[in-house]
Amino acid sequence: MGKKGLTGLVMALIMIFLVACSVNMGESGDKKPEPAKPGAAPASGPKKVVFWHAMGGANTKVVEQMVNDYNGSQDKIKVEAIYQGSYDDLLSKLKASMGTSEGPTVVQMYEIGSRFMIDSKAITPMQNFIDLDKWDASQLEPNISGYYTLGGKLYSMPFNTSNPILYYNKDLFKAAGLDPAKPPKTYDELKAAADAITKSGKATGANFAIYGWFMEQLMANQGAEFVNNGNGRTSMATESQLNSEAGVKVLTWWKDLVDTKAANNLGRKTDDSKKAFSAGQVGMILESTASLKGLVDSAAGKFEVGTSYLPKPADAKEGGVVVGGASLWMMNNRPDDEQKAAWDFIKFLTSSKVQAYWHVNTGYFPISKKAYDEDIVKENLKKFPQFQTAIDQLHQTKLNTATQGAVMGVFPEARQIVEGAIEEVLNSKKSPKEALDAAAKEITSKIQLYNKTVK
CATH class of the missing domain: 3.40.190.10 (Periplasmic binding protein-like II)
Structure with missing residues (x-):
């Protein structure tokens, strides 16, 4: 394909998705995502991980508290959480960062952006880290992780989930x-x-x-x-x-x-x-x-x-029901050791205690099944017994292609x-x-x- 033809193809793709959410496909090309390699040489000082999110209002403080708790739990990695506005605002800014070194390590993306994120070839699937780390993905709620799973591969980590x-x-x-x-x-x-x-x-x-x-x-x-x-x-x-x-x-x-x-x-x-x-x-x-x-x-x-x-x-x-909300995506243009550091942060977010805190303070579902065993979740259910309906509805949903939800660009x-x-x-x-x-x-x-x- 000639240079003009390639340029036209890229611009056509950009215009299709921008009609709805002002984003293009970046310049990541056909680079095959690779998992972060263990034992990568650390840079001097804590490894910085940039996390872009769209949790506004009171939820911003909840996100910041979780990040502060993680940063305070160890001294090798420092996560910086940056609120980017609405989902569409965030997506627009992500588009502008693609092909540069100015973007995030991890980005929150709403569920209906999943097909685009996969097609962008700008992400490293979470499955890569799960397999490399032998991390137990069965701890996740299957009716939540199912949305972000295609072809048996979990592409992103569920974050804020509702139905x-x-x-x-x-x-x-x-x-x-x-x-x-x-x-x-x-x-x-x-x-x-x-x-x-x-x-x-x-x-x-x-x-x-x-x-x-x-x-x-x-x-x-x-x-x-x-x-x-x-x-x-x-x-x-x-x-x-x-x-x-x-x-x-x-x-x-x-x-x-x-x-x-x-x-x-x-x-x-x-x-x-x-x-x-x-x-x-x-x-x-x-x-x-x-x-x-x-x-x-x-x-x-x-x-x-x-x-x-x-x-x-x-x-x-x-x-x-189909889960709504958003998930966390790993950007593949970041160095391997930075992606590995971001994976450590994501694992922290999935822990039962953190998920319990997230659920009680935001109303979103915990993505970890063990979070329901935490005392603060049990106490919250006593205060808001209406939420049992949501839990039961989620658990009684049979996962199939209809309830996994549609994916399209x-x-x-x-x-x-x-x-x-x-x-x-x-x-x-x-x-x-x-x-x-x-x-x-x-x-x-x-x-x-x-x-x-x-x-």
């Missing part, structure tokens, strides 16, 4: 003549409960924010894959399956809830949905498990918050397309099938263009 659950107002349930100890499990049961709450005149029955993640979850809960080729896991995805029977069933149900005033439509912002729930204006919402502590705290003194599994059709195939953009389709349906501009057919066609086109640029 969606149903939150409901027990007081509104009682006022509507419903049993607060028996939350709805199916679409029909949720519709009946929402109708009863709306008819009570005290609140609207339900609200679901227009969030593409929810559509992915509601399909996986029916055992349905979001894209073809084993959800992009047996080979690279080439087509969206958004318009499958499962997808149409979700959107038909959702549309009926809004049309019958059993639910309302507050738009795309999940914060608006949470605020309406906390104010007692809606009886049920779908939201991340990471929001549990905040929702329970905001309802204190006003009403009791209940939690239940993500609903599904009564005749749904076996399914479950244009995932951020696909979510935006899905949200546009949901809006069209809820605003009565298109039928569920029409909107999902059009969205699937558009996503498929973008997937196929992306695939051409990475072959």
